[in-house]
Amino acid sequence: MSYQIYQTDKAGLAQFYENIIGKNETYAPVLNFEKYEYKKVSKLADCNPESPIVLTMSMKPLFFPKNSAILKYKESSEGTEIIPDAEDDLAKKRVVLGVKHCDARALQVLDKVYQWDYHDEDYRKRRENTLIISTRCEKAGAHCFCTSLDYDVENSDAYDVMVVKAADGNYYLQAHTDKGDAFLKENTGKLAANDGIEKIKEQYTAFAASFALKMNYEEVSKRLNEQFDSSEFENATSNCISCNTCSFICPTCHCFKISDEKIKDKGIRYKAYDSCNSPYFTLMAGGHNPRPVKYRRWRQRAMHKFVYYKERFDVNLCVGCGKCAISCPVNIHIFDVVNQVANKA
Amino acid sequence: MEQLLVPMLCRVEKVISETPDVNTFRLRIKDENQLQQFNWRPGQFVEFSLLGYGECTFCIASSPTRKGTFDCSIKKAGSVTADIHSLIEEGMDVGIRGPFGNWFPYDEMKGKNLLFIGGGIGLAPLRSLIQYCIDNRGDYKDITILYGARSSADLVYKEELKEWQANPSIKLVLTIDRPEDNWNDNVGVVPKILEEVVKPSIENTKVITCGPPIMIKYTLLSLDKLGFEPKNVITTLEMKMQCGLGKCGRCNIGHTYVCKDGPVFTYEQLKALPDEF
Numbered sequence: 001m002s003y004q005i006y007q008t009d010k011a012g013l014a015q016f017y018e019n020i021i022g023k024n025e026t027y028a029p030v031l032n033f034e035k036y037e038y039k040k041v042s043k044l045a046d047c048n049p050e051s052p053i054v055l056t057m058s059m060k061p062l063f064f065p066k067n068s069a070i071l072k073y074k075e076s077s078e079g080t081e082i083i084p085d086a087e088d089d090l091a092k093k094r095v096v097l098g099v100k101h102c103d104a105r106a107l108q109v110l111d112k113v114y115q116w117d118y119h120d121e122d123y124r125k126r127r128e129n130t131l132i133i134s135t136r137c138e139k140a141g142a143h144c145f146c147t148s149l150d151y152d153v154e155n156s157d158a159y160d161v162m163v164v165k166a167a168d169g170n171y172y173l174q175a176h177t178d179k180g181d182a183f184l185k186e187n188t189g190k191l192a193a194n195d196g197i198e199k200i201k202e203q204y205t206a207f208a209a210s211f212a213l214k215m216n217y218e219e220v221s222k223r224l225n226e227q228f229d230s231s232e233f234e235n236a237t238s239n240c241i242s243c244n245t246c247s248f249i250c251p252t253c254h255c256f257k258i259s260d261e262k263i264k265d266k267g268i269r270y271k272a273y274d275s276c277n278s279p280y281f282t283l284m285a286g287g288h289n290p291r292p293v294k295y296r297r298w299r300q301r302a303m304h305k306f307v308y309y310k311e312r313f314d315v316n317l318c319v320g321c322g323k324c325a326i327s328c329p330v331n332i333h334i335f336d337v338v339n340q341v342a343n344k345a
Numbered sequence: 346m347e348q349l350l351v352p353m354l355c356r357v358e359k360v361i362s363e364t365p366d367v368n369t370f371r372l373r374i375k376d377e378n379q380l381q382q383f384n385w386r387p388g389q390f391v392e393f394s395l396l397g398y399g400e401c402t403f404c405i406a407s408s409p410t411r412k413g414t415f416d417c418s419i420k421k422a423g424s425v426t427a428d429i430h431s432l433i434e435e436g437m438d439v440g441i442r443g444p445f446g447n448w449f450p451y452d453e454m455k456g457k458n459l460l461f462i463g464g465g466i467g468l469a470p471l472r473s474l475i476q477y478c479i480d481n482r483g484d485y486k487d488i489t490i491l492y493g494a495r496s497s498a499d500l501v502y503k504e505e506l507k508e509w510q511a512n513p514s515i516k517l518v519l520t521i522d523r524p525e526d527n528w529n530d531n532v533g534v535v536p537k538i539l540e541e542v543v544k545p546s547i548e549n550t551k552v553i554t555c556g557p558p559i560m561i562k563y564t565l566l567s568l569d570k571l572g573f574e575p576k577n578v579i580t581t582l583e584m585k586m587q588c589g590l591g592k593c594g595r596c597n598i599g600h601t602y603v604c605k606d607g608p609v610f611t612y613e614q615l616k617a618l619p620d621e622f
Contacts, residue, residue, distance in 0.1 A: 070350045073396050079375075080396060080438040084351045117605060118590040120346035228619055255594035258350065258587055262397030269396070271350065274593070281595060282585045285401070285423025288558070290584070290598075290621050303619075304597065312600040 003175040005200070006184055007192035013163070013171045016188060017044050020095050020133075027062060028097040029055055038062060038096060038103075049098030049133075050165070054141045054322060058103045058251030059096060063126045064110070066248075067272035070258065075265040085268075090125040099134040102146050102321035104158035106251030107132075112313035113254060131183060134159035134176075136203065139210035143322025145335055147208055148215045150316045154204050166199040167206070174200060213335055217316070223342035225307050232344040233302070234295035236337045239330040240277070242294060246324035246334070247275030247301075252317050255281070276300050302338050349590055352394050352440030353379045358414055360435050363501040364494075366421040367466055368430055369406065372441065373414045383444070385409050387451060387473035388581060388609045391443035392589050393417055395432060399425040402586040404608075405444065406469040408476030418469040418501060445589035446608050449474045449553060449579060457551050458487040460543070462564055464535050464556025465494050468501055470581050470608075471555055475509075482514055491543050493520040493535040493560075497528055518543055535560050536567040547571060552578045565612060575613035582608045582615070 008016065020026055021044060028047035030039035035056035041047045069085035107127065114120040140147075147153050160180030164172045172192055175181035192199075227233075247253040257274040261267060274281060277297050283289045291297045309317035318334060325333035359371035374380040385391075385405050394400040401423075407416040421430045433439065451474065459478060463471045471490075478485050490509060494500045500519070509517045520531035520538045531538050535556065539545070545552075552573055554564055561580060568578055584603040586596045596603035599619040 068347060070347050071352075075396075079356075080354060082351065082354060082396075082440070084348065086347070113592060114346075116591065118346070118349055118592070120592065121348065122346055254592070256588070257593070257595075258400055260394075260397050260399050267397040269350075269394075269400075271347065274595075276594065276597075284583065284585050285426055286420075288583075296621070300597070300621075303599075304594075308597065308600040 003181045004184070005192040005196035006173040006188040007190055007196060008171050008173065008188070009169070010171070012190075014044060016173075017049060017097060019187060020097065024095045024131075025092055026095045026097060027059075038099075047098065049135050049163070051098060051100075051135075052138070054144065054326065055100060055103065056323065056327065057249065058106055058321070058323065059099065060106065060110075060251050062094075062096065062130070063107060063123055064254060067270050070269045070271055072266070072268050090122060090129070092129060094126075094130045095133065096130060097133050097135075099132050099159055100137060100321070101134055101153060101156060101158065102144075102319045103251055104132050104134055105146070105151065105153075105156060105319045106321070108158045109252050109309075109313075109315050109317060109319060110254055112315060113309075116313070131161075131179060132159040133161045133163065133180075135163045136165075137207055138165065139207060140212065141322060141326075142212060143325040143333060143335070144211060144320060145213040145215065145322065146320035147211055148213070149217050149318070149320050150310070154208075164200050164203050166203050168199065170199070172196050172200050213322075215335070215339055220338055220342040221306050221310065221316070224303060224338055227341050227344060228299070228303070230341055230344055232341045233299045233337075236340040237295055237298040237332065240294060240298060240332055241330060242277050242279065242297075243329060244275035244277050245327050245329065246332075247277055248273050249323050249327050251321060251323065252305075252319060276304070298337070302334065302341070305334065306338055346588075346590070346592065350442070350588065352392070352400075352442045353383075354438050355441045357433055357435055357437050357439060360433065363418060363503070364499050366430075367418055367501055368433075369416050369418045369501075370429075370433060370439070371414050371416050372439065374441070375438070380413075383415075385415070385444035386448035387477045388448035388470060389444040389446050390586075390589070390608060391417065391441050391445065392587075393419075393429075394440035394442075395425065395429050396438075396440055398428040398432070400440070400442075400587070401425050401429075402589070402604075404470040404473070404581065406472050408473050408480060410477055410480035418466060418472075420466045442589060446604055447606065449609055451477060454478075454551050455484045456486065457549050458546075459485055459489070460545050460550055460552045461488070461490040461492075462535060462539065462552060462554040462556070463490070463492045464560040464564075465499060466501060467554075467556030467560070468492055469555075471553060472502060472505070474553060479512070479515070486549070487516070488514065489516045489518070489543065489545065491518045491520070491535060491539055493522070493538065493556075495522045497521050497525055534563070536563040539564065539567050540571070545571060547573050547577075550577065554578065554580050558583070568612075575616060576611050578612040579609060580612065580615070582610055584608070 029051035305318040355372040591605040
């Protein structure tokens with residue numbers, strides 16, 4: 001990577017963030033009932049770009065809203081009139097601060113499904129108009145396993161700018177994309193000394209050593225594919241209460257449903273998150289359901305994350321953020337599920 | 346993507362009652378530009394909406410050679426289809442998105458004998474291709490249609506079946522599951538009639554089949570017994586779909602999106618999918 005590295009101290013970084021917030025529509029980690037979410041902020045004091053824990057909610061809702069209107073319609077004696085519900089602020093530039101690497105990586109993974117064949121233009125515009133400034137994690141959370149997957153966390157281009165707090169107390173800012181490079185040139189001052197790159201490396205080494213969870217990704221993916229008929233899927237997921245929280249909170253789960261609501265002669269059609277863990281997800285008219293039992297739905301979830309999406313789009317669908325485990329009411333972690341199935345003799 | 350999810354308005358020109366629980370809806374796209382651009386191929390499907398009640402997936406049951414209008418034959422099976430049956434009248438507006446999915450390989454089938462095997466409402470997607478082949482009759486060799494239903498009342502497209510019966514360039518074999526008064530045709534389930542009455546030759550023949558899962562299961566076994574290679578047996582898959590765009594994830598089987606890679610698959614392709622059915 002040939003991008004220049006800039007250096008600043010705590011006060012300088014705060015100034016850098018304040019300037020961004022002052023000039024742009026900005027989102028950043030906001031603490032809300034002991035949980036961090038990316039929220040719109042108007043001053044630095046409202047947020048914490050160095051949130052110490054994995055965020056409960058990812059950036060997904062900023063690009064793929066929980067629900068969005070597709071159209072409104074009106075009926076009369078003349079027939080039906082459809083009014084498409086176009087969002088008008090897609091062209092607005094946005095900056096997201098304090099982004100965790102996993103949340104940024106998740107968008108790269110989602111890009112694949114949204115940009116094949118039919119393209120999701122709304123998603124693309126939101127992506128294009130958003131600059132992502134990531135803060136590199138100081139240490140791994142208890143459920144994190146991003147370094148065990150199929151991509152290079154250290155040299156990622158999932159975000160435009162990376163902020164690293166080095167052991168010497170200084171902050172180093174490095175662009176990871178051309179867009180980030182141009183942004184830094186415009187918005188920062190002091191170039192780092194020659195050893196900046198070393199400081200960043202040292203920090204990464206310490207971070208990478210802090211992971212409690214590790215797995216051999218290729219091996220697990222291959223074994224899962226071989227274990228399609230294994231009863232271990234059932235054993236590993238028997239506690240699941242099918243609440244779908246894992247899907248809604250997952251930064252890469254993207255299944256949705258389309259629903260209608262009608263009051264008298266007017267109505268609305270909207271798109272909302274759905275989950276393959278729901279018993280109704282594949283239930284067909286007439287009562288046939290190819291995944292009528294819980295373990296088969298879980299098998300689809302695990303295999304989609306670790307096998308199918310990779311076969312189709314050449315990236316793993318799970319980014320190893322551990323959000324599903326943090327929010328699961330019965331403490332199921334997809335890491336444990338796939339490893340338990342893969343390690344079954 | 347929201348724009349891609351907005352349906353085109355269609356006027357319901359005709360509602361034809363086929364059986365006690367199947368109606369055919371003949372639709373015309375209202376906007377002239379949209380009508381001109383609506384070019385489908387036999388085997389493709391649409392998302393059909395009754396605004397306020399929901400959107401469902403149905404195949405287009407008529408051939409693109411008969412343009413202007415198109416047909417959807419809908420069986421009353423779930424909540425939205427029940428609403429469709431009870432609420433839609435001639436002259437009303439409904440929504441359509443599409444056409445979506447792949448199609449029957451009708452070019453590859455040129456110069457071949459075609460054997461259509463349909464059961465119940467499964468004749469709907471086949472009808473699009475049958476009409477297409479009749480309208481391009483010179484391109485195809487022998488055309489045989491084996492069609493069965495539970496009872497004579499459950500046979501769809503009764504008027505058209507008479508036309509096919511009278512057409513000297515097609516062989517139509519009808520069957521019902523149980524004997525009935527005044528029924529002089531075959532009695533017995535489709536796979537049985539296939540083996541005992543139709544007795545098709547595998548020579549230069551493509552089989553196109555669609556029907557209820559239980560019929561498909563035993564028909565595939567019979568075709569195997571008769572010596573048909575899986576690559577020469579084509580079917581259209583039933584799977585819950587919603588967006589039709591390869592996004593909503595509902596129709597995933599393995600890495601396949603049935604709405605994009607299907608719904609038309611050869612038996613050979615189906616065998617390569619994870620065994621979820």
